[in-house]
Amino acid sequence: MRTRYYREQVLEGIAREVITAYDQSLYHGVPTMIPIEDIIEAQGLTLEFQCLRKTGSVxxxxIFDDGGAVIYDRDIPGYTIIEVKSGTILIDDSLCGEDSSTGRLRFTCAxxxxxxxxxxxxxxxxxxxxxxxTESSITQSQNNTLxxxxxLLGAILLMPRPQLKRCFYRLRPGRDRQRLVTDMADVFQVSKQAMRIRLENQQLL
Ligand SMILES: [Zn+2]
Known part of the structure:
Protein backbone atom coordinates (compact mmCIF):
# COMPACT_ATOMS: atom_id res chain seq x y z
CA MET A 1 0.00 0.00 0.00
CA ARG A 2 1.24 3.42 -0.90
CA THR A 3 1.03 5.83 1.99
CA ARG A 4 0.31 9.46 1.41
CA TYR A 5 1.55 11.84 4.04
CA TYR A 6 -0.59 14.88 4.81
CA ARG A 7 0.97 17.98 6.32
CA GLU A 8 -0.64 19.32 9.46
CA GLN A 9 -2.00 22.37 7.68
CA VAL A 10 -3.79 20.11 5.20
CA LEU A 11 -5.29 18.15 8.08
CA GLU A 12 -6.53 21.40 9.65
CA GLY A 13 -8.19 22.22 6.32
CA ILE A 14 -9.89 18.82 6.15
CA ALA A 15 -11.18 19.25 9.71
CA ARG A 16 -12.48 22.74 8.92
CA GLU A 17 -14.40 21.42 5.93
CA VAL A 18 -15.95 18.54 7.81
CA ILE A 19 -16.90 20.62 10.85
CA THR A 20 -18.28 23.65 9.00
CA ALA A 21 -20.26 21.41 6.66
CA TYR A 22 -22.04 20.22 9.78
CA ASP A 23 -22.32 23.54 11.63
CA GLN A 24 -20.43 26.77 10.96
CA SER A 25 -20.74 27.96 14.54
CA LEU A 26 -18.73 24.99 15.81
CA TYR A 27 -15.75 26.47 14.03
CA HIS A 28 -16.41 30.19 14.23
CA GLY A 29 -18.57 30.61 17.34
CA VAL A 30 -17.92 30.18 21.04
CA PRO A 31 -15.53 27.25 21.58
CA THR A 32 -17.45 24.16 22.50
CA MET A 33 -17.48 20.38 22.38
CA ILE A 34 -17.45 19.04 18.80
CA PRO A 35 -20.31 16.52 18.46
CA ILE A 36 -18.14 13.92 16.79
CA GLU A 37 -20.71 11.12 16.76
CA ASP A 38 -23.30 13.33 15.04
CA ILE A 39 -20.69 14.53 12.56
CA ILE A 40 -19.78 10.93 11.73
CA GLU A 41 -23.42 10.20 10.96
CA ALA A 42 -23.79 13.42 8.98
CA GLN A 43 -20.91 12.14 6.83
CA GLY A 44 -23.16 9.24 5.89
CA LEU A 45 -21.28 6.79 8.06
CA THR A 46 -22.79 4.36 10.52
CA LEU A 47 -21.58 4.04 14.08
CA GLU A 48 -22.07 0.63 15.58
CA PHE A 49 -21.20 -0.45 19.10
CA GLN A 50 -20.07 -4.02 19.57
CA CYS A 51 -17.74 -6.01 21.73
CA LEU A 52 -14.83 -6.13 19.28
CA ARG A 53 -12.45 -8.34 21.23
CA LYS A 54 -12.78 -10.28 24.43
CA THR A 55 -9.56 -8.68 25.67
CA GLY A 56 -10.51 -5.12 24.73
CA SER A 57 -7.45 -4.90 22.51
CA VAL A 58 -9.32 -3.30 19.60
CA ILE A 63 -14.91 -0.74 7.45
CA PHE A 64 -14.05 0.29 3.89
CA ASP A 65 -15.63 -2.58 1.95
CA ASP A 66 -18.89 -4.43 2.35
CA GLY A 67 -18.16 -7.75 3.99
CA GLY A 68 -17.67 -9.32 7.37
CA ALA A 69 -16.15 -8.16 10.62
CA VAL A 70 -15.07 -10.24 13.56
CA ILE A 71 -16.71 -9.45 16.88
CA TYR A 72 -16.89 -11.17 20.22
CA ASP A 73 -20.35 -12.42 21.06
CA ARG A 74 -20.78 -12.74 24.83
CA ASP A 75 -23.85 -14.96 24.38
CA ILE A 76 -22.03 -17.74 22.51
CA PRO A 77 -19.51 -16.96 24.11
CA GLY A 78 -16.99 -16.71 21.31
CA TYR A 79 -15.96 -14.90 18.18
CA THR A 80 -18.33 -14.57 15.30
CA ILE A 81 -18.54 -12.70 12.01
CA ILE A 82 -21.17 -10.07 11.39
CA GLU A 83 -22.12 -8.52 8.10
CA VAL A 84 -20.96 -4.93 7.75
CA LYS A 85 -21.34 -2.30 5.07
CA SER A 86 -18.69 0.02 3.76
CA GLY A 87 -18.72 3.17 5.85
CA THR A 88 -19.39 1.44 9.14
CA ILE A 89 -17.36 2.47 12.15
CA LEU A 90 -17.30 -0.17 14.82
CA ILE A 91 -16.61 1.01 18.35
CA ASP A 92 -15.85 -1.31 21.24
CA ASP A 93 -18.75 -1.13 23.65
CA SER A 94 -16.40 -1.16 26.64
CA LEU A 95 -15.87 2.52 25.79
CA CYS A 96 -19.51 3.23 26.60
CA GLY A 97 -19.34 1.66 30.04
CA GLU A 98 -19.92 3.76 33.13
CA ASP A 99 -16.29 3.50 34.18
CA SER A 100 -15.00 4.52 30.80
CA SER A 101 -14.08 8.09 29.99
CA THR A 102 -16.00 10.18 27.50
CA GLY A 103 -12.70 11.49 26.21
CA ARG A 104 -11.51 8.03 25.28
CA LEU A 105 -14.73 7.19 23.44
CA ARG A 106 -14.72 10.49 21.59
CA PHE A 107 -11.08 10.17 20.63
CA THR A 108 -11.63 6.69 19.24
CA CYS A 109 -14.58 7.96 17.16
CA ALA A 110 -12.52 10.89 15.86
CA THR A 134 -4.66 -0.44 22.34
CA GLU A 135 -1.04 0.55 22.70
CA SER A 136 0.13 -2.76 24.08
CA SER A 137 -0.86 -4.58 20.94
CA ILE A 138 0.86 -2.21 18.54
CA THR A 139 3.96 -3.94 17.39
CA GLN A 140 6.35 -2.39 14.92
CA SER A 141 3.61 -1.87 12.46
CA GLN A 142 4.04 -0.64 8.93
CA ASN A 143 0.85 1.23 9.64
CA ASN A 144 2.60 3.63 11.96
CA THR A 145 2.31 6.59 9.61
CA LEU A 146 -1.36 5.89 9.01
CA LEU A 152 -3.37 13.88 14.55
CA LEU A 153 -6.48 14.48 12.45
CA GLY A 154 -8.57 12.97 15.26
CA ALA A 155 -7.12 15.52 17.69
CA ILE A 156 -7.67 18.36 15.22
CA LEU A 157 -11.30 17.34 14.66
CA LEU A 158 -11.98 17.44 18.39
CA MET A 159 -9.86 20.56 19.03
CA PRO A 160 -9.69 22.61 15.82
CA ARG A 161 -6.91 25.19 15.95
CA PRO A 162 -8.93 28.45 15.86
CA GLN A 163 -11.23 27.21 18.60
CA LEU A 164 -8.34 25.88 20.65
CA LYS A 165 -6.63 29.28 20.52
CA ARG A 166 -9.82 31.20 21.23
CA CYS A 167 -10.51 29.07 24.27
CA PHE A 168 -6.89 29.25 25.41
CA TYR A 169 -6.73 33.05 25.44
CA ARG A 170 -10.17 33.27 27.01
CA LEU A 171 -9.40 30.91 29.88
CA ARG A 172 -5.72 31.59 30.47
CA PRO A 173 -6.02 34.61 32.80
CA GLY A 174 -5.84 33.54 36.42
CA ARG A 175 -5.26 29.86 35.72
CA ASP A 176 -2.12 27.88 36.20
CA ARG A 177 -1.08 25.32 33.59
CA GLN A 178 -2.82 22.40 35.24
CA ARG A 179 -6.09 24.23 35.80
CA LEU A 180 -6.04 25.52 32.25
CA VAL A 181 -5.58 22.04 30.78
CA THR A 182 -8.34 20.65 32.98
CA ASP A 183 -10.83 23.39 32.14
CA MET A 184 -10.06 23.30 28.43
CA ALA A 185 -10.38 19.51 28.37
CA ASP A 186 -13.78 20.08 29.94
CA VAL A 187 -14.88 22.57 27.27
CA PHE A 188 -13.90 20.25 24.41
CA GLN A 189 -14.84 17.02 26.21
CA VAL A 190 -11.49 15.39 25.64
CA SER A 191 -9.07 13.77 28.03
CA LYS A 192 -6.60 16.00 29.85
CA GLN A 193 -3.80 14.09 28.18
CA ALA A 194 -5.20 14.76 24.70
CA MET A 195 -5.60 18.44 25.55
CA ARG A 196 -2.08 18.74 26.95
CA ILE A 197 -0.55 17.14 23.85
CA ARG A 198 -2.58 19.35 21.53
CA LEU A 199 -1.60 22.53 23.39
CA GLU A 200 2.04 21.51 23.44
CA ASN A 201 2.01 20.77 19.72
CA GLN A 202 0.59 24.21 19.10
CA GLN A 203 3.32 25.70 21.33
CA LEU A 204 0.68 27.15 23.61
CA LEU A 205 2.01 25.34 26.69
ZN1 LIG B 1 -6.15 3.59 13.49
Missing amino acids: LGET HELAHWLLHKELYSGTGESAAMV ETQAN
Whole structure:
Protein backbone atom coordinates (compact mmCIF):
# COMPACT_ATOMS: atom_id res chain seq x y z
CA MET A 1 0.00 0.00 0.00
CA ARG A 2 1.24 3.42 -0.90
CA THR A 3 1.03 5.83 1.99
CA ARG A 4 0.31 9.46 1.41
CA TYR A 5 1.55 11.84 4.04
CA TYR A 6 -0.59 14.88 4.81
CA ARG A 7 0.97 17.98 6.32
CA GLU A 8 -0.64 19.32 9.46
CA GLN A 9 -2.00 22.37 7.68
CA VAL A 10 -3.79 20.11 5.20
CA LEU A 11 -5.29 18.15 8.08
CA GLU A 12 -6.53 21.40 9.65
CA GLY A 13 -8.19 22.22 6.32
CA ILE A 14 -9.89 18.82 6.15
CA ALA A 15 -11.18 19.25 9.71
CA ARG A 16 -12.48 22.74 8.92
CA GLU A 17 -14.40 21.42 5.93
CA VAL A 18 -15.95 18.54 7.81
CA ILE A 19 -16.90 20.62 10.85
CA THR A 20 -18.28 23.65 9.00
CA ALA A 21 -20.26 21.41 6.66
CA TYR A 22 -22.04 20.22 9.78
CA ASP A 23 -22.32 23.54 11.63
CA GLN A 24 -20.43 26.77 10.96
CA SER A 25 -20.74 27.96 14.54
CA LEU A 26 -18.73 24.99 15.81
CA TYR A 27 -15.75 26.47 14.03
CA HIS A 28 -16.41 30.19 14.23
CA GLY A 29 -18.57 30.61 17.34
CA VAL A 30 -17.92 30.18 21.04
CA PRO A 31 -15.53 27.25 21.58
CA THR A 32 -17.45 24.16 22.50
CA MET A 33 -17.48 20.38 22.38
CA ILE A 34 -17.45 19.04 18.80
CA PRO A 35 -20.31 16.52 18.46
CA ILE A 36 -18.14 13.92 16.79
CA GLU A 37 -20.71 11.12 16.76
CA ASP A 38 -23.30 13.33 15.04
CA ILE A 39 -20.69 14.53 12.56
CA ILE A 40 -19.78 10.93 11.73
CA GLU A 41 -23.42 10.20 10.96
CA ALA A 42 -23.79 13.42 8.98
CA GLN A 43 -20.91 12.14 6.83
CA GLY A 44 -23.16 9.24 5.89
CA LEU A 45 -21.28 6.79 8.06
CA THR A 46 -22.79 4.36 10.52
CA LEU A 47 -21.58 4.04 14.08
CA GLU A 48 -22.07 0.63 15.58
CA PHE A 49 -21.20 -0.45 19.10
CA GLN A 50 -20.07 -4.02 19.57
CA CYS A 51 -17.74 -6.01 21.73
CA LEU A 52 -14.83 -6.13 19.28
CA ARG A 53 -12.45 -8.34 21.23
CA LYS A 54 -12.78 -10.28 24.43
CA THR A 55 -9.56 -8.68 25.67
CA GLY A 56 -10.51 -5.12 24.73
CA SER A 57 -7.45 -4.90 22.51
CA VAL A 58 -9.32 -3.30 19.60
CA LEU A 59 -11.16 -0.08 20.39
CA GLY A 60 -12.41 0.89 16.98
CA GLU A 61 -12.46 -0.32 13.42
CA THR A 62 -13.41 1.39 10.18
CA ILE A 63 -14.91 -0.74 7.45
CA PHE A 64 -14.05 0.29 3.89
CA ASP A 65 -15.63 -2.58 1.95
CA ASP A 66 -18.89 -4.43 2.35
CA GLY A 67 -18.16 -7.75 3.99
CA GLY A 68 -17.67 -9.32 7.37
CA ALA A 69 -16.15 -8.16 10.62
CA VAL A 70 -15.07 -10.24 13.56
CA ILE A 71 -16.71 -9.45 16.88
CA TYR A 72 -16.89 -11.17 20.22
CA ASP A 73 -20.35 -12.42 21.06
CA ARG A 74 -20.78 -12.74 24.83
CA ASP A 75 -23.85 -14.96 24.38
CA ILE A 76 -22.03 -17.74 22.51
CA PRO A 77 -19.51 -16.96 24.11
CA GLY A 78 -16.99 -16.71 21.31
CA TYR A 79 -15.96 -14.90 18.18
CA THR A 80 -18.33 -14.57 15.30
CA ILE A 81 -18.54 -12.70 12.01
CA ILE A 82 -21.17 -10.07 11.39
CA GLU A 83 -22.12 -8.52 8.10
CA VAL A 84 -20.96 -4.93 7.75
CA LYS A 85 -21.34 -2.30 5.07
CA SER A 86 -18.69 0.02 3.76
CA GLY A 87 -18.72 3.17 5.85
CA THR A 88 -19.39 1.44 9.14
CA ILE A 89 -17.36 2.47 12.15
CA LEU A 90 -17.30 -0.17 14.82
CA ILE A 91 -16.61 1.01 18.35
CA ASP A 92 -15.85 -1.31 21.24
CA ASP A 93 -18.75 -1.13 23.65
CA SER A 94 -16.40 -1.16 26.64
CA LEU A 95 -15.87 2.52 25.79
CA CYS A 96 -19.51 3.23 26.60
CA GLY A 97 -19.34 1.66 30.04
CA GLU A 98 -19.92 3.76 33.13
CA ASP A 99 -16.29 3.50 34.18
CA SER A 100 -15.00 4.52 30.80
CA SER A 101 -14.08 8.09 29.99
CA THR A 102 -16.00 10.18 27.50
CA GLY A 103 -12.70 11.49 26.21
CA ARG A 104 -11.51 8.03 25.28
CA LEU A 105 -14.73 7.19 23.44
CA ARG A 106 -14.72 10.49 21.59
CA PHE A 107 -11.08 10.17 20.63
CA THR A 108 -11.63 6.69 19.24
CA CYS A 109 -14.58 7.96 17.16
CA ALA A 110 -12.52 10.89 15.86
CA HIS A 111 -9.57 8.61 15.07
CA GLU A 112 -11.78 6.27 13.05
CA LEU A 113 -13.44 9.15 11.19
CA ALA A 114 -9.95 10.38 10.35
CA HIS A 115 -9.13 7.00 8.81
CA TRP A 116 -12.24 7.26 6.67
CA LEU A 117 -11.36 10.76 5.53
CA LEU A 118 -7.68 10.06 4.88
CA HIS A 119 -7.33 6.43 4.02
CA LYS A 120 -10.51 5.41 2.24
CA GLU A 121 -8.83 5.20 -1.15
CA LEU A 122 -5.94 3.30 0.31
CA TYR A 123 -8.05 0.57 1.84
CA SER A 124 -11.03 0.38 -0.51
CA GLY A 125 -11.04 -2.84 -2.45
CA THR A 126 -8.39 -4.45 -0.27
CA GLY A 127 -10.89 -6.03 2.11
CA GLU A 128 -8.79 -4.69 4.98
CA SER A 129 -10.10 -2.47 7.73
CA ALA A 130 -8.46 0.20 9.85
CA ALA A 131 -8.52 -0.93 13.42
CA MET A 132 -7.56 1.10 16.44
CA VAL A 133 -5.75 -1.15 18.81
CA THR A 134 -4.66 -0.44 22.34
CA GLU A 135 -1.04 0.55 22.70
CA SER A 136 0.13 -2.76 24.08
CA SER A 137 -0.86 -4.58 20.94
CA ILE A 138 0.86 -2.21 18.54
CA THR A 139 3.96 -3.94 17.39
CA GLN A 140 6.35 -2.39 14.92
CA SER A 141 3.61 -1.87 12.46
CA GLN A 142 4.04 -0.64 8.93
CA ASN A 143 0.85 1.23 9.64
CA ASN A 144 2.60 3.63 11.96
CA THR A 145 2.31 6.59 9.61
CA LEU A 146 -1.36 5.89 9.01
CA GLU A 147 -1.97 5.68 12.74
CA THR A 148 0.00 8.84 13.49
CA GLN A 149 -1.96 10.72 10.86
CA ALA A 150 -5.29 9.40 12.11
CA ASN A 151 -4.34 10.41 15.66
CA LEU A 152 -3.37 13.88 14.55
CA LEU A 153 -6.48 14.48 12.45
CA GLY A 154 -8.57 12.97 15.26
CA ALA A 155 -7.12 15.52 17.69
CA ILE A 156 -7.67 18.36 15.22
CA LEU A 157 -11.30 17.34 14.66
CA LEU A 158 -11.98 17.44 18.39
CA MET A 159 -9.86 20.56 19.03
CA PRO A 160 -9.69 22.61 15.82
CA ARG A 161 -6.91 25.19 15.95
CA PRO A 162 -8.93 28.45 15.86
CA GLN A 163 -11.23 27.21 18.60
CA LEU A 164 -8.34 25.88 20.65
CA LYS A 165 -6.63 29.28 20.52
CA ARG A 166 -9.82 31.20 21.23
CA CYS A 167 -10.51 29.07 24.27
CA PHE A 168 -6.89 29.25 25.41
CA TYR A 169 -6.73 33.05 25.44
CA ARG A 170 -10.17 33.27 27.01
CA LEU A 171 -9.40 30.91 29.88
CA ARG A 172 -5.72 31.59 30.47
CA PRO A 173 -6.02 34.61 32.80
CA GLY A 174 -5.84 33.54 36.42
CA ARG A 175 -5.26 29.86 35.72
CA ASP A 176 -2.12 27.88 36.20
CA ARG A 177 -1.08 25.32 33.59
CA GLN A 178 -2.82 22.40 35.24
CA ARG A 179 -6.09 24.23 35.80
CA LEU A 180 -6.04 25.52 32.25
CA VAL A 181 -5.58 22.04 30.78
CA THR A 182 -8.34 20.65 32.98
CA ASP A 183 -10.83 23.39 32.14
CA MET A 184 -10.06 23.30 28.43
CA ALA A 185 -10.38 19.51 28.37
CA ASP A 186 -13.78 20.08 29.94
CA VAL A 187 -14.88 22.57 27.27
CA PHE A 188 -13.90 20.25 24.41
CA GLN A 189 -14.84 17.02 26.21
CA VAL A 190 -11.49 15.39 25.64
CA SER A 191 -9.07 13.77 28.03
CA LYS A 192 -6.60 16.00 29.85
CA GLN A 193 -3.80 14.09 28.18
CA ALA A 194 -5.20 14.76 24.70
CA MET A 195 -5.60 18.44 25.55
CA ARG A 196 -2.08 18.74 26.95
CA ILE A 197 -0.55 17.14 23.85
CA ARG A 198 -2.58 19.35 21.53
CA LEU A 199 -1.60 22.53 23.39
CA GLU A 200 2.04 21.51 23.44
CA ASN A 201 2.01 20.77 19.72
CA GLN A 202 0.59 24.21 19.10
CA GLN A 203 3.32 25.70 21.33
CA LEU A 204 0.68 27.15 23.61
CA LEU A 205 2.01 25.34 26.69
ZN1 LIG B 1 -6.15 3.59 13.49
